[in-house]
Amino acid sequence: MTAAQVVAQLKKFGIPFKEYKDWKTHNRDHKGKWGPVHGLMVHHTGSDAKDQRELLYKGYADLPGPLCHFGLAQDGTIHLIGWGRANHAGLGDDDVLDAVIAEKAIPKDNESNTDGNARFYGVEIWYSGSHAMSNEQYATLRLLAAAICDFHDWNEQSVIGHGEWGSPGKWDPGISSGKMMDMDAVRKDIKATIAKGKPASKPPTSKPSTPAKPKPTVPPFPGRSYFRPGAKNKYVTQVGAQLVKKGYGRFYKVGPGPQWTAVDRAAVKAFQRAQGWTGQDADGYPGPETWKRLFS
Numbered sequence: 001m002t003a004a005q006v007v008a009q010l011k012k013f014g015i016p017f018k019e020y021k022d023w024k025t026h027n028r029d030h031k032g033k034w035g036p037v038h039g040l041m042v043h044h045t046g047s048d049a050k051d052q053r054e055l056l057y058k059g060y061a062d063l064p065g066p067l068c069h070f071g072l073a074q075d076g077t078i079h080l081i082g083w084g085r086a087n088h089a090g091l092g093d094d095d096v097l098d099a100v101i102a103e104k105a106i107p108k109d110n111e112s113n114t115d116g117n118a119r120f121y122g123v124e125i126w127y128s129g130s131h132a133m134s135n136e137q138y139a140t141l142r143l144l145a146a147a148i149c150d151f152h153d154w155n156e157q158s159v160i161g162h163g164e165w166g167s168p169g170k171w172d173p174g175i176s177s178g179k180m181m182d183m184d185a186v187r188k189d190i191k192a193t194i195a196k197g198k199p200a201s202k203p204p205t206s207k208p209s210t211p212a213k214p215k216p217t218v219p220p221f222p223g224r225s226y227f228r229p230g231a232k233n234k235y236v237t238q239v240g241a242q243l244v245k246k247g248y249g250r251f252y253k254v255g256p257g258p259q260w261t262a263v264d265r266a267a268v269k270a271f272q273r274a275q276g277w278t279g280q281d282a283d284g285y286p287g288p289e290t291w292k293r294l295f296s
């Protein structure tokens with residue numbers, strides 16, 4: 001993966017991440033090979049400090065940074081530390097590397113004869129290892145592993161703990177003092193995450209709201225000339241029907257019908273007055289505003 005490709009994968013899997021300094025070009029490629037990469041190696045930093053970016057970026061005098069590609073904070077955020085060869089894996093067992101490449105069960109490590117820094121992506125999880133990592137860290141670890149496996153078309157056997165690699169004295173990622181997590185169980189969880197595929201970028205936060213009741217649509221006002229003595233048309237019938245609906249049925253002994261009558265006018269006038277209108281606004285002849293209110 002290139003730096004741009006890893007960013008795209010993090011986005012694709014909805015993984016929260018932040019970029020630290022010039023991580024895209026921060027590496028130790030001048031000291032040795034980088035790639036082909038065959039898997040992801042999981043580490044704990046051995047510290048519960050809240051911000052471990054600079055330490056992972058710079059490293060130590062005898063172990064210069066970057067010390068990983070991914071720093072994984074307590075809140076589940078990935079911090080991108082470097083890209084290219086990084087000092088995280090050291091020497092390990094070639095039989096383990098062969099198993100990772102073949103995606104087979106990881107054999108017990110018993111030698112340190114192979115350069116791991118060229119072969120693995122490394123995630124350093126910010127915790128001491130003497131206790132469990134946070135739930136947020138574990139959730140992101142699963143997504144990160146799935147995102148990487150998705151890109152390379154790997155399965156969960158491509159993910160190992162540093163303690164499985166063959167570096168003497170390593171037991172990361174830890175679950176309690178000196179004790180590594182059950183990596184087969186971790187891989188099982190990662191397998192489930194891979195099977196789920198690309199998660200939605202955002203989990204649904206609420207049920208979809210019920211759609212608002214559609215507002216009644218007001219038909220266009222046909223024009224004042226349709227409501228004059230002697231007029232006979234469908235709009236007169238419609239106005240009468242709306243007046244009945246609105247509670248003015250008492251005016252109609254028969255109908256309402258298409259013929260504009262004094263009864264229609266009296267009913268409209270009562271409706272207009274009920275709107276608080278007076279004078280010409282309550283002359284009993286429907287205008288655009290009367291029409292709108294009748295049909296709303």
Ligand SMILES: [Zn+2]
Binds near residue numbers: 042170
């Ligand atoms: Zn480690």
